[in-house]
Amino acid sequence: MSDILTASARAQAAAIAAKKISSVELTTEVLKRLEVAHTATHCVIALERGEALAAAKAADAALAKGQAKGVLHGVPLGHKDMFDRVGKIASWGAKIRASKPANRDAAVIDRFKAQGAIQAAALHLTEFAFGPTGHNYVIGHARNPYDPKRITGGSSAGTACAVALGAIPAGLGSDTAGSLRLPAANCGVSSIKPTWGRVSRAGAMPLALCLDSLGIISRHVEDQALMLGFLAGQDPRDAHTSAVPVPDYLRQMSETQVRGLRVGIDDTLNKEADPAIQAMLGRVADVLAEAGLAKTACRFADWQTIDHLTQVMQLPDAASAHMAYMMTRPDDYGPQVRARLEVGHFIGAVDHMTALRARGRMLQHVLDTTFKDIDVAILPINADPLPTIAELDVAGSPQIQAVMARVVKYTRPINYLGLPTLTLPIPRDGGLPNGMQIVAKPYHEGLLFAIGAAYQKIVPPEIAKPIA
Amino acid sequence: MTTSTELASYLDIPDERRKAAAAHITIVSATVRKAALDLPLDADVDDFRRVLVDNAPRAVKS
Numbered sequence: 001m002s003d004i005l006t007a008s009a010r011a012q013a014a015a016i017a018a019k020k021i022s023s024v025e026l027t028t029e030v031l032k033r034l035e036v037a038h039t040a041t042h043c044v045i046a047l048e049r050g051e052a053l054a055a056a057k058a059a060d061a062a063l064a065k066g067q068a069k070g071v072l073h074g075v076p077l078g079h080k081d082m083f084d085r086v087g088k089i090a091s092w093g094a095k096i097r098a099s100k101p102a103n104r105d106a107a108v109i110d111r112f113k114a115q116g117a118i119q120a121a122a123l124h125l126t127e128f129a130f131g132p133t134g135h136n137y138v139i140g141h142a143r144n145p146y147d148p149k150r151i152t153g154g155s156s157a158g159t160a161c162a163v164a165l166g167a168i169p170a171g172l173g174s175d176t177a178g179s180l181r182l183p184a185a186n187c188g189v190s191s192i193k194p195t196w197g198r199v200s201r202a203g204a205m206p207l208a209l210c211l212d213s214l215g216i217i218s219r220h221v222e223d224q225a226l227m228l229g230f231l232a233g234q235d236p237r238d239a240h241t242s243a244v245p246v247p248d249y250l251r252q253m254s255e256t257q258v259r260g261l262r263v264g265i266d267d268t269l270n271k272e273a274d275p276a277i278q279a280m281l282g283r284v285a286d287v288l289a290e291a292g293l294a295k296t297a298c299r300f301a302d303w304q305t306i307d308h309l310t311q312v313m314q315l316p317d318a319a320s321a322h323m324a325y326m327m328t329r330p331d332d333y334g335p336q337v338r339a340r341l342e343v344g345h346f347i348g349a350v351d352h353m354t355a356l357r358a359r360g361r362m363l364q365h366v367l368d369t370t371f372k373d374i375d376v377a378i379l380p381i382n383a384d385p386l387p388t389i390a391e392l393d394v395a396g397s398p399q400i401q402a403v404m405a406r407v408v409k410y411t412r413p414i415n416y417l418g419l420p421t422l423t424l425p426i427p428r429d430g431g432l433p434n435g436m437q438i439v440a441k442p443y444h445e446g447l448l449f450a451i452g453a454a455y456q457k458i459v460p461p462e463i464a465k466p467i468a
Numbered sequence: 469m470t471t472s473t474e475l476a477s478y479l480d481i482p483d484e485r486r487k488a489a490a491a492h493i494t495i496v497s498a499t500v501r502k503a504a505l506d507l508p509l510d511a512d513v514d515d516f517r518r519v520l521v522d523n524a525p526r527a528v529k530s
Contacts, residue, residue, distance in 0.1 A: 346492075363516060
């Protein structure tokens with residue numbers, strides 16, 4: 001049983017299809033593991049035991065009749081609790097919630113169901129997915145699987161914790177300024193933040209729709225390739241989804257030759273990180289070189305400009321989405337999210353429009369310069385080694401902007417550019433987890449999966465264990 | 469000129485946070501003004517989506 005629990009979702013689906021394990025057996029074990037993971041990390045918002053076991057029983061019955069539903073038939077997963085599901089009210093990690101149950105599933109939930117996947121739990125997130133550390137002043141902070149005193153990263157904290165501890169192989173998260181990448185890095189797992197507009201956000205709680213991307217946190221990169229294959233694509237319910245055809249990511253992952261690909265490293269930008277982070281980045285770059293990639297120099301020259309433009313886009317977008325609640329129920333927000341939402345009201349419409357209008361040209365400039373002679377770039381995700389929950393417990397204090405700016409220094413500008421980004425955990429060597437991001441050109445997720453799969457041949461996925 | 473005490477007057481924001489927000493926005497707004505100097509008149513919000521699609525790998529373009 002332990003072998004199958006540490007396997008990828010794809011391997012778990014194959015085991016169920018081959019009747020080596022039933023969906024009920026696997027789901028029963030996953031529910032137990034989620035309870036254990038929750039005790040350690042506070043990662044579960046709702047454990048859906050009855051529904052999950054009923055769905056598993058139905059999956060086993062369908063399989064017995066030769067009616068398997070899809071590529072994840074009978075596989076139990078858990079997702080960030082921000083998606084509409086018929087008959088349920090998502091918590092949004094908040095006290096303020098929708099006034100009535102959803103009458104339609106979010107597009108991503110619908111697509112997982114169509115592939116036969118089961119949802120065993122709704123998982124922790126920062127309040128309204130607005131926070132990069134895993135602090136949540138409404139439902140409680142998430143705790144790191146390797147050291148409960150340390151942060152998980154956010155906002156998709158619960159998915160990262162549950163995946164890291166081997167309770168589930170993969171699950172959904174979202175990323176507006178780093179919310180897939182930071183928790184994946186801090187919990188020692190992988191994630192894919194797809195190109196902006198690649199995955200429908202219909203039925204997902206918005207934070208700032210101009211920046212929001214939905215993606216997958218998993219231990220195995222192959223699960224991201226499998227899942228993005230059915231999650232990606234145009235959706236009439238989300239006008240921002242792209243008509244660019246969805247390739248066979250699994251095939252691209254296995255057939256793309258990574259030897260000779262050029263990975264860009266921006267030494268100037270990286271030197272703004274803590275020396276320990278610079279050393280970790282060097283270590284990951286060495287692994288990529290071992291996989292056959294060629295290291296070369298690159299330069300993200302306008303990083304701070306892009307970061308400021310991102311804020312000028314994000315903050316009013318989020319503030320506008322929350323304006324009604326902020327005017328009528330301000331005391332129902334936690335102190336941190338309330339303080340951050342307030343800032344958006346101070347940004348002028350001309351500044352916001354200018355940041356929006358500059359976005360296409362800034363992206364083209366980065367592609368023409370930074371990416372001129374490289375295939376992908378590698379950047380840190382964290383500027384500093386993993387902090388404690390207490391160290392970043394700034395609640396709604398006036399220094400919040402500066403503290404948060406340091407946390408998302410290497411992630412937030414990528415959302416302005418809309419580029420796809422793969423998180424890979426560092427080789428830990430017994431130490432605390434961290435991760436690096438591989439950034440590619442638009443719609444080059446298949447290339448990222450090929451690099452990620454090559455990396456994981458050298459640095460295999462692992463199950464988190466508390467460090468004594 | 470609008471002051472920080474007048475902005476967002478419909479929200480109950482303590483003075484300390486109001487001042488901190490205004491100070492932060494002063495910094496990022498200065499960056500926006502610099503970026504605006506290089507922005508032609510016809511720069512459009514939709515340029516972004518076009519650039520994303522234009523730079524998709526050829527094999528997956530429609």
